[in-house]
Amino acid sequence: MPGVDDLWAAYKLRWRRRRLLIRSLSKRGQLRALVDRTGALPRRAILCFATVRNEMGRLPAFLAHHRALGVGHFLVVDNGSDDGTAAYLAAQEDISVWTTQGSYKSSRFGVDWLTVLMMRHGHGRWCLTLDADELFVYAHHDRRDLRALTGWLDHVGRRSMGALMLDMYPRGPLGEVTDAVAPLRQLPYFDAGNYVMVRQPKLQNLWVQGGPRARAFFHADPRRAPTLSKVPLVRWNRRYAYVSSTHSLLPRHLNHVYDRRGGEAPTGVLLHTKFLPEILPKSAEEKARRQHFENSTLYEGYYDALTADPILWTEASTRYEGWRQLEGLGLLSRGGWD
Amino acid sequence: MTLGFVLLVHTAFDRAEQVARYFAANDCPVVIHVDGKVRARTYRAFRARFREEPNIRFTRRVRVEWGTWSLVRATQLATTRLLGLFPDVRHVFLASGSCLPLRPVAELRSYLDDHPETDFIESVTTDQVTWTVDGLETERFTLRFPFSWRKHRRLFDGYVRLQRRLGLKRSIPDGVSPHLGSQWWCLTRRTLESILEAPDRSAVDTYFARVWIPDESYFQSLVRRYATEIESRSLTLSKFDIQGKPHIFYDDHQPLLERSDCFVARKIWPHADRLYETFLDDSRAPTRRAEPNPGKIDRVFSKANERRGQGRTGLYSQARFPAPGYENGLTCGRYNVFCGPEQLFEAFEPWLARRLGGRVHGHLYHPERVAFAGDETVMNGCLSDSVALRDYRPEQFLTNLLWSTRGERQSFFFGPGDVQDIAPFLARDPNATLMLVTGAWAVPLHVSNEPFEAVKAEAARLQRAEMAFVKALRSPGVAARVHMWTLADFVTQPLEKLQGVLDEIVGPGPRRLTEMPEMHDLSAFHGFLQKLRNGGMKPQVMGDFPADYGSREGRHHG
Numbered sequence: 020m021p022g023v024d025d026l027w028a029a030y031k032l033r034w035r036r037r038r039l040l041i042r043s044l045s046k047r048g049q050l051r052a053l054v055d056r057t058g059a060l061p062r063r064a065i066l067c068f069a070t071v072r073n074e075m076g077r078l079p080a081f082l083a084h085h086r087a088l089g090v091g092h093f094l095v096v097d098n099g100s101d102d103g104t105a106a107y108l109a110a111q112e113d114i115s116v117w118t119t120q121g122s123y124k125s126s127r128f129g130v131d132w133l134t135v136l137m138m139r140h141g142h143g144r145w146c147l148t149l150d151a152d153e154l155f156v157y158a159h160h161d162r163r164d165l166r167a168l169t170g171w172l173d174h175v176g177r178r179s180m181g182a183l184m185l186d187m188y189p190r191g192p193l194g195e196v197t198d199a200v201a202p203l204r205q206l207p208y209f210d211a212g213n214y215v216m217v218r219q220p221k222l223q224n225l226w227v228q229g230g231p232r233a234r235a236f237f238h239a240d241p242r243r244a245p246t247l248s249k250v251p252l253v254r255w256n257r258r259y260a261y262v263s264s265t266h267s268l269l270p271r272h273l274n275h276v277y278d279r280r281g282g283e284a285p286t287g288v289l290l291h292t293k294f295l296p297e298i299l300p301k302s303a304e305e306k307a308r309r310q311h312f313e314n315s316t317l318y319e320g321y322y323d324a325l326t327a328d329p330i331l332w333t334e335a336s337t338r339y340e341g342w343r344q345l346e347g348l349g350l351l352s353r354g355g356w357d
Numbered sequence: 358m359t360l361g362f363v364l365l366v367h368t369a370f371d372r373a374e375q376v377a378r379y380f381a382a383n384d385c386p387v388v389i390h391v392d393g394k395v396r397a398r399t400y401r402a403f404r405a406r407f408r409e410e411p412n413i414r415f416t417r418r419v420r421v422e423w424g425t426w427s428l429v430r431a432t433q434l435a436t437t438r439l440l441g442l443f444p445d446v447r448h449v450f451l452a453s454g455s456c457l458p459l460r461p462v463a464e465l466r467s468y469l470d471d472h473p474e475t476d477f478i479e480s481v482t483t484d485q486v487t488w489t490v491d492g493l494e495t496e497r498f499t500l501r502f503p504f505s506w507r508k509h510r511r512l513f514d515g516y517v518r519l520q521r522r523l524g525l526k527r528s529i530p531d532g533v534s535p536h537l538g539s540q541w542w543c544l545t546r547r548t549l550e551s552i553l554e555a556p557d558r559s560a561v562d563t564y565f566a567r568v569w570i571p572d573e574s575y576f577q578s579l580v581r582r583y584a585t586e587i588e589s590r591s592l593t594l595s596k597f598d599i600q601g602k603p604h605i606f607y608d609d610h611q612p613l614l615e616r617s618d619c620f621v622a623r624k625i626w627p628h629a630d631r632l633y634e635t636f637l638d639d640s641r642a643p644t645r646r647a648e649p650n651p652g653k654i655d656r657v658f659s660k661a662n663e664r665r666g667q668g669r670t671g672l673y674s675q676a677r678f679p680a681p682g683y684e685n686g687l688t689c690g691r692y693n694v695f696c697g698p699e700q701l702f703e704a705f706e707p708w709l710a711r712r713l714g715g716r717v718h719g720h721l722y723h724p725e726r727v728a729f730a731g732d733e734t735v736m737n738g739c740l741s742d743s744v745a746l747r748d749y750r751p752e753q754f755l756t757n758l759l760w761s762t763r764g765e766r767q768s769f770f771f772g773p774g775d776v777q778d779i780a781p782f783l784a785r786d787p788n789a790t791l792m793l794v795t796g797a798w799a800v801p802l803h804v805s806n807e808p809f810e811a812v813k814a815e816a817a818r819l820q821r822a823e824m825a826f827v828k829a830l831r832s833p834g835v836a837a838r839v840h841m842w843t844l845a846d847f848v849t850q851p852l853e854k855l856q857g858v859l860d861e862i863v864g865p866g867p868r869r870l871t872e873m874p875e876m877h878d879l880s881a882f883h884g885f886l887q888k889l890r891n892g893g894m895k896p897q898v899m900g901d902f903p904a905d906y907g908s909r910e911g912r913h914h915g
Binding site for chain 2: 215
């Protein structure tokens, strides 16, 4: 039986969720449809939502990867790109594009915009919310597409699935340009076993930190290290709302993507391709724009460290081989899906 | 036309059609029951597809709710119709729209021809059943279940509890012996007709209509009444997950399914194109005719279920973050913690590394540095030697280290000068072997050149920390293997004690301590303790250190 405190917390969270939804709705005027192809979306289509800014370098691989997984349609908000991203997206048959010049930060890092689109198009569908530098992998993803995965999640009564964001990095300095084209060939390494986590009592989500950024940039102040836990895949309802990026959402039962009774829940990995060579100029730009963290001045040291072209690779780094390897390392779990 | 199929369909109509046509084309009549919840338009369109197919017929529709009588009702209707329409049918095979034959249906038919009188149905007495998820076995037959388990779980559970408390019981009709089993069976005409035409059928049906999950008990119980020869197993391969939901088979399961030698499997993912293409193609190379053997693939699925249910011990991840008490083991493997001997013996760490093998770290929880073995700055899994990162989550620092070095023995040193946050965890962990010589930390102090006041303050601080640690190791709930001596105790027979601990760690072996570490000179130690006492401190944890230690025994040599 839930205690009074818990009921009170649930009540407060319900209002918080409503405020988030109203806040998002109030931002809908900032979105201008560039190409809206959502008219004839099949009922069972799996949708992918993303906010992008100047992502021409990553988009081809991002789209190819998630198309192969069976994403039916991409709904993308372009936040003032000037490298042709919007036009590139608009030219593709399975993408709808909205543009905005609004502030990334004051739209909760794009979440407000996406919430509006998800409310309109995501209701009742499985929605995968990603950044352009994330590649979603899960057990059997090479042989079973998202239809199979979401069909199974429906079958076992799960409405959401969690994923660990895995920072990928190159062998040499971050700024070093190599011949490789595919992001995972340029960034084949990752940290296999330095992740730490606690359960957040309020939203009941798991807060995972660690990886190369914690190790290289936040070793003096680990609490500030980036959050790596995400809930990117949700069977959406128009009443749902992401709280901070896709790290947690409301209602909070959707955050129960990890097992608390000793078992392993189905969990994917987001291969994070943030550290392509363009990270150097981008970091300088982000530092100037102050659009990426709540309290941006605290992160100036982080941007400075990035711009200094560091090497994240160590003798103990692991080279990416595929989902079975990640499963063996305990970073990904099939969660009974065999 | 000796074998007929009853097909229960509620979704994936294209696949159901494909399978039904395959059966019909192989001279096996099919009667399809489409769930009453399917919209009339969809149903009519589906039915119209078979207008030219005399061997595929339909039966009256029932709205089927999971776990209720409606499923049995639908089966009864379809079976009656099949038996009536096709008088040559001798065996009826109950299948669903998501079933797929794994072997040519001709093989199944000839198998049944070899067993013309046999009923294939899993039928197990209730006290033998171990697979139910809800924990209701015998009570399925003796309680009433008016509330939906899926929609009104609380009412369901509450009403079950109430009936238990009040001792309410339904009586089981005469001649019915409760049995449970898989709902997918293959029965003979004779048995089915006996069940369907029994004089007391209406009474039996009324009873079963209120039994919990009758589709797993109606035919399973009644065959015991009429059948002459029961093979208590299902010819349909199906595997269940820890929630009792059937596992779904995908294209990549093809080799596994082939190896099972089963005739039919469920349930198949409707988009598993390759499975349907392969298994419905009778022109494929004939396989050897083996007895169905679902056990061959059990191992794979029971492993998946175990991972899902128990998880990997010692893993903390985005998938597995057990609440306190649910860890099923705090860490993934045994490890050793040495507290004190490194202060007593010269060059103990390299000696221990040679003796124990594996990785022998220094003081992992030293306040100023994480002393990984070999002075590494990152360990397996990129575990950093940053003190701040370690102290941020000290327990997960250790669980990460152990997880990433699985299969390799880990040992490290720990003392009262270290960051103590990990201490309660070490005490709770049955994988920890702790060797503790209390007061050994004072050995380097007694030869220190620091001013005496500083030495005394340090001694007081370390003693306080050690006493807290010792208390933690003596509190209830300690699961670590603890070998603890006071310094005074330990120095009476140091090598034997050390040997005993190491033997426990590596197992008694032929390898004796041929080369022994050398102990520091302790001849001035008693004087040092007295000096502390005189200075106003009370050294306790060393035990009663003998005044004549150095002169009596001399220095120890290996």
